[in-house]
Structure formats: C-alpha cells, structure tokens
Amino acid sequence: MPSQIRTVVIPAAGLGTRFLPLTKAVPKELAPVVDRPAIHYVVKEAMDAGIGHIAIVTSPGKQALEEYFKPSQEIDALLRRRGMNAVADELQQFAQRLTFSYPIQDRQLGLGHAVLCAREAAGREPFAVILPDDLLVGDEPVLAQMLRAWQRRPGNYVAVEEVPRERISAYGVVDLAAGSEADGRTYRLKGMVEKPPADKAPSNLGIVGRYLLMPEVFDALAETRPGAIGEIQLTDGIARSMDRCPLYAYRYAAVRYDCGTPLGLLHASLSLALRRPDTAAEVRGWAQETLRM
Numbered sequence: 001m002p003s004q005i006r007t008v009v010i011p012a013a014g015l016g017t018r019f020l021p022l023t024k025a026v027p028k029e030l031a032p033v034v035d036r037p038a039i040h041y042v043v044k045e046a047m048d049a050g051i052g053h054i055a056i057v058t059s060p061g062k063q064a065l066e067e068y069f070k071p072s073q074e075i076d077a078l079l080r081r082r083g084m085n086a087v088a089d090e091l092q093q094f095a096q097r098l099t100f101s102y103p104i105q106d107r108q109l110g111l112g113h114a115v116l117c118a119r120e121a122a123g124r125e126p127f128a129v130i131l132p133d134d135l136l137v138g139d140e141p142v143l144a145q146m147l148r149a150w151q152r153r154p155g156n157y158v159a160v161e162e163v164p165r166e167r168i169s170a171y172g173v174v175d176l177a178a179g180s181e182a183d184g185r186t187y188r189l190k191g192m193v194e195k196p197p198a199d200k201a202p203s204n205l206g207i208v209g210r211y212l213l214m215p216e217v218f219d220a221l222a223e224t225r226p227g228a229i230g231e232i233q234l235t236d237g238i239a240r241s242m243d244r245c246p247l248y249a250y251r252y253a254a255v256r257y258d259c260g261t262p263l264g265l266l267h268a269s270l271s272l273a274l275r276r277p278d279t280a281a282e283v284r285g286w287a288q289e290t291l292r293m
C-alpha cells in the first residue's frame with residue numbers, strides 16, 4: 001500500500017444557491033476571504049500537507065475555477081510590479097508543485113456522488129477529500145495533522161469537532177466504539193450517521209470537511225443509495241466500507257469557519273484580516289468605529 005496520499009478531491013460542483021445572485025456569474029468557491037478565493041486556502045492546505053494532485057469536481061458552467069488555477073506569466077509579472085509578492089509566490093508554488101484535474105459532476109445527486117465522480121482521477125490509491133466550505137485555520141494544516149495519524153494507523157478518517165446539540169442534525173455524526181480512544185485525538189468508530197435528529201445523534205462529534213479515505217470507499221459509494229435529504233451521502237459510503245477498512249475520527253486542532261453562507265464568509269474574512277499583520281490594525285479600527293455607530 002502506498003505510504004503517501006497523492007490526490008485530494010475537492011467537490012465544487014454545487015449551484016451555490018445561498019450565494020445568489022453572485023453565483024449567476026461566479027462560482028461561490030471564488031468568493032473572496034480577505035483577498036484570496038475561499039478555494040485558494042484549501043488548495044494551499046493540501047499543498048502544505050504534501051499532496052500534489054488536486055482533483056476539483058466541477059459542473060458545466062464553472063470553468064472559472066479552472067481559469068483561476070491556470071498559471072499565467074502576465075499575472076505573475078503584474079502582481080510583482082504591484083508589490084503583491086506573497087500572492088505571486090503562492091500562485092507560483094501552485095504552478096510548480098501541483099497538477100490539477102477537473103472531473104465533471106453533471107447531476108447534483110449528493111456529496112457521495114460528487115466524490116465518486118473523481119474515481120478515475122484518484123486511481124486505486126488512498127486519497128483525501130476537502131470540502132471547500134469548511135475553512136480550517138490553525139498552526140498546522142489539518143490535513144497534515146490527519147496524515148500523521150493515518151501513517152500510524154491506516155484506515156478511513158473523518159475530521160470531527162464538538163457541535164452544540166441544537167446544530168448537530170446538520171452534520172454527519174460519529175458513533176464511537178467502546179474504549180475507542182486510540183490516542184489523544186484519534187478515535188475508533190463503530191458507525192456514522194448523516195444528519196440525525198438531535199435525540200438520535202450517537203455523539204456530539206460532528207464531521208467536518210476533511211477526510212482520508214481508502215479506494216474501497218469508491219466501491220462502496222457505487223453501491224450507496226440516496227439517504228438523508230434524498231442524496232447519495234459520503235457518510236453512508238464510508239460507513240458501508242467499515243467491514244473492509246477500520247474507521248477513525250480525528251479531533252483536529254484548528255478554528256473552523258463555515259464559508260458555505262455569505263455571513264460565514266464575512267466572519268472568515270473578518271477573523272483572518274484581524275490575524276494578519278498587514279491588515280489587523282486597519283480592520284480593528286473599522287470594527288471599533290462600526291460598533292460605535
């Protein structure tokens with residue numbers, strides 16, 4: 001078995017209804033967080049974790065995503081002339097260290113189906129999945145944290161965090177095996193359920209958009225029927241392959257921002273701008289002024 005994960009699948013075929021009217025013309029994954037598109041941050045997270053192949057699952061009409069990651073010498077020169085070297089350097093690293101592919105999902109049948117559309121792109125190897133709505137900010141990229149655990153104990157991994165009871169029914173929720181703590185942050189699971197009613201949730205640990213998966217998950221997804229909200233769920237496909245691969249939850253160390261709604265995106269922008277030395281003072285000043293009004 002390869003000791004490395006080489007491909008990350010990023011599902012990005014959704015219509016972005018919550019972002020209308022913007023998404024009439026622009027994929028929601030290109031909506032900015034401070035000064036870079038949301039998807040830029042998760043691609044960088046994958047690159048920083050040592051992953052070299054980015055498979056972005058798109059749908060017809062979202063060619064702008066492909067355009068964004070296409071290397072351009074003119075833009076590089078322009079950025080550098082304007083003193084925007086940090087952005088230019090990141091784009092240059094993308095061009096040098098990453099290859100991109102764009103599997104198409106032409107019917108919106110659910111997240112599990114979107115991942116299945118990347119089956120050929122990923123090959124018969126372990127792979128990662130990042131949901132670009134979940135922006136995770138911490139000292140170490142969450143995918144890198146999970147890869148360390150995966151190298152110690154291979155299997156299927158889902159990232160989790162504690163979720164308040166009133167919000168748990170919006171998540172996939174994990175069911176811990178008895179005596180499940182494998183080490184400080186890794187837990188062995190005996191099941192998972194997508195969007196359970198709060199009183200049926202098996203724990204308070206909700207799945208967040210980072211996964212490390214074995215290729216058997218593709219076989220399981222191909223057999224998975226629509227589940228919660230009538231969609232083919234990734235959670236169900238992973239749970240199905242439990243008899244073939246051990247299943248773990250990884251409780252990561254990072255702060256999560258939900259970029260799946262316009263307000264969540266605003267929260268992410270504000271928090272990131274307050275953390276960045278080049279923007280913090282100005283944004284703090286505006287925030288104080290706005291709160292006084």
Ligand code: G1P
Nearest residue numbers: 111134171172206207208209235
């Ligand atoms: C998806 C997954 C769910 C997970 C969530 C995290 O749901 O199906 O298991 O908890 O992402 O963001 P969605 O938010 O697309 O409904």
